[in-house]
Amino acid sequence: MNNNRSSRHQNKEKKVNRLYNVLIAVVAVLIVFIGGSLILGGGSDETSPEQNTEQTPKSENNNDTEKNTPEENTEEPAGDEEADENATDDEATEQEESSDVEVEENPEPGVESRTVDPSWEPVGTEQGEKPAATYEKGSTDWNEMLAAVGAGVGVNPNDMTVWRLGNNGAPEKAVATVSPKGEGSVKYRVEIEWVENEGWKPTVVEKLS
Template sequence: MNTRSDMRRKKNKQNIILNSLIGVVFILILIIGGNMLFSGDNDTAEDQQNSSAAKESESNGQDEDVKITEEENSDEKSETAHSDQKKNKNQDQDQDDHKSQEDKNEKDDQEKDDTQQDENEANTDGADEPIGTDQTGEHTSSYEKGSVDWNEKIKAIQMATGLDDSMTLWRLESGGGPQKSVAKVSPSDEESWMYVVNLQWVDQKGWKVTSVDKQNR
């Protein structure tokens, strides 16, 4: 039969066990809560480190991108400047070549004109002097082809104009007096213009060319 004291001891023992269990649970709560707190702080610190590292990496990446972009822009500007310089140089060279070609063409044209002019202009060297004659006695101008006087007229004309036997004789007639003649001649392959040659007879000296004019036909 349990006595009151036994019941009190039993109750005290139960209280001690209960209090011990409560203490153990409280300690476990403290331990778990501390671990969770420290774990959260570590995670926060790690997140902050990771965030800082990511920002630094992103910043470095942006710096690299900016550096690369600047280098690309610099290379592009350099290439553009080189291309523009080369283009300008080629344009200057083309202009120089074009000008040189124009100068050459102008010089060639001038030389051609001078040559053509030399060919077209009459050779009046010695035109002030009679050509000489085989005729004697009183002179009578003759317009009979093949006569001595005719042949001397032709010789004087050729000497004055520089033409040869292939020249085209358009007309040979009196020049307004018994001792004057006028001839119209041109190169054999020319029909657009002609020489008008005036001749004067000088006694004992032959026919003398007094003028040579170039006219359109």
């Protein structure tokens, strides 16, 4: 009887030991699983901020690009404004010059209009300081005087009929009466004046009636 009891007792102890061993193994597996999950999960969490920090400069670069874009756009209108201002200044200068032209209608009997334009300039000369004042047709002085007369009328000297060209009270002043070729009924009286070392220039143009 005692032997049976002892064998039963030993069997119970073996079963209990096996149960303990199984529980210990289960607990060990759980510990390993939970520990591995924590390690793997923590690693992924730590890499995320690094990725975010790496992406942040890109967004800053994008912001810089966006900031630069309006500046570039604002520079172009500035160039356009300068061009517009220059064009406006040129137009204003032209208007001022044209407004300085004096045109007098019917200033005296036989004169339809009288024009004085401050923008008229000397036509240049080969004669030096003073003109020859010979009024010889075909001479250098004659040709230069006709060039000044043509500049005042707006007609090429070769396309003019010269009715008269002579002294106008001083060696440095002359007066001419001309017509465009083929328009004998249209006559202009042009006063010209000598500019030292620069040649003759028109001073007054009268359209005769």
